[in-house]
Amino acid sequence: METYDALLAAIAPTNGHDSRTILDPATGRPVGEAPVHTVEDLERAVAAAAAAQPAWAAAGHDARSAALLKAADAVERSAEELARLLSREQGKPLNGPNARFEVGACAAWLRATATTELTPETVVDDGETYAELRYKPIGVVGAVGPWNWPMMITIWQIAPALRMGNTAVVKPSEYTPLSVLALIQVLNEELPDGVLHVVAGDRGVGARLAEHPAVGKVMFTGSTAAGKAIIKASADTVKRLTLELGGNDAGIVLPDADPKAIAQDLFWGAFINTGQTCAALKRLYVHDDIYDAVCTELTAVAKAMPMGVGLDENNVLGPLQNKAQYDIVAQLVDAARDAGGRILTGGNPDSDQPGYFYPATLVADIDNNNPLVTEEQFGPALPIVRYSTVDQAVAMANGLDVGLGASVWSSDLAAAREVAARIEAGTVWINKHGAVDPRVPFGGAKQSGYGLEFGVEGLKALGVPQIING
Template identity: 80%
Template structure:
């Protein structure tokens, strides 16, 4: 499961190009093997101040290029990422743990290319609000200035692009603070993108919590984009208050899926599985609570078990792997604790539940848990790993009430052979996005954001571009 796989020489040269030659450094370890991936800089608050100052200086000329000039640069950046895609994917696989194949590392880098191109090409025209012969009012969106982007470790490259691409398109400069777990991936991505951008416009500051706190409260930063836990999001809200920053927060989720009694268990099993286990469950908008009607409960459990058995888990550089390790020990311990609590409560472990002992890597086996109460910690807390609780229900009203029973609402899904019936149920669910017969399928053209304590603000599409600008009315 954890066999070391050698990376090619081209990758070694790529990694060397982002390795610091002096200053404080942090050794980054491969979550699959425990081996050294590389050395990342440990930047300070002073480094952040220099980056913000450079961003302030670079932003006006960038804004002056207009949408056409900025879009052209972003399209060139997308081409540059595409040229370096394999080296980026291999670095991502080693640092984050996700396999090259399946909806994982190569998929993530490909998504970076797609989102850069989408941000560059989605039209954003001035809106005429009133034009009645006496009054004319137009709505425009102007650059904010400097945007701070604070990203997570689960999809470090892709989510960074989700943040920086629309910010740059709208005429802003950006300072990125990556997760301390996955800084190399973001540093490498920024190095490639910066081949096509003016100096100082996009910086990555790879530091600790003190750097993130200063970025969130910095008076020269006009907006913070953050993807991560609800607890950290609340801290950012507090840090940003004195400077009245604009915020886009994509926070924790604990997404529910409801399988209606008319669904075909075999037909939906593959999509159900990947809705839950993409990136080994380490996805904010992954399916984390599955509610199945009692009439088809056993059949759904059986079909999911068959899909799980056919999904190999192993070292990310092994071309046969489609599931990888958890990224860090803290997350491994959370998943292990929650599955153990389910076992002790009397829930039935259909598959998995017993992590390998005395082996390198944070591998937790694909785990399906049946006959579990809705208030069990594995259901009520976000596990963020490869363990799916499957809860039986009797009526749709009961399922909807359970799905809405938590204080989060990022995504949800409804599964049915009747899309019209599924949409009626979807309208009753308190979540920012409700998918029908799929889960977690994001699209750069379609706005995405959370409800309740899963955050606020929209990303993607025209609405995502508008969120990175300051609305201005020209009246007259």
């Protein structure tokens, strides 16, 4: 197990590398020095990954699974140090569904990926024709991750890549390089040399990774705009892509739901990671019959949630990770207020407080065309929209060009499933929102991306299908 200081020292810039100071978004104080890697560093990493890949593929599934299980052990040995660094760099508190939760998810996903079976599939065997479907490694996989769940999403990308016999080169967000550098440092305590690399560079490094002829696939989680740029950059080399892009997830509360019973889960569906989650609940549609009751119960929950510096064990909500995101949230809430939206709680940030703290905010009586509804706020502000008929709610939920996730809330499971089937989203949860499971495929619809992650389908997405016929 690395001590916290030893972990920071291990990932510090080496001689010859430029560096930059990473600041804590809760306090403005320095967290550590991150290296600024270059395109030349990327070229060396890709070459090393390509050289290591044949032996890693030849090791076989059992050996690779064993290595991933050992990597999970390494994460658990350094779990508290990783969580502390994550909290300081990203801003999320240690407790609640935040930093310790994220590090724990890294270990859990490694174990689940290592133990998910993928066997050859007999497609036809009728006595005359025999056809079998198998999956071979792609080669080198590029993994480009976001700043909101930097460790967990990196594992989502690299665990199946490695399991399938690929090697990987990770490019973390410029906002959260230390968390990913530390995670890769810990994983490489158990993985073979050359299998996993990390290059903490700027957008130019990411662009080169997307177009690199030796990279066979790119896994990307981030904005729709950045995803489109990756699609264009990857075209000349016909790369395989898995893209998990922006979402503006809708939730529909049916009139038979119990407002008090669902309030806590509604809150965390929207405000997990202080709202900075692609598949968080971003707009809530509530039937007229229970609208006021849902607003009352949700407000009571929101007001009880402590927000502050992540290393304080009492807090469960933290700051926005960066000033740009803070400004987006503030502008959208101000516009909603100016247009007549009713602020139930929040909307009044303390300008004298250090850090990018924006209070948990609920906005009622808001028009469905308001920018707080139609644009992804990616922060702690939830618009609550009235509806009169289920058809109206479904039409509003489906009215945007994104469709990562959605949810339906009801005391009648059959009725909820009928409504869920009408929603245009990759995942529709019932009486919960945003709950992901390493066994259950996950991916977006419309401009929220394409490709599946997790489970058997996620493993297949990191391989090249091959038919053996005869």
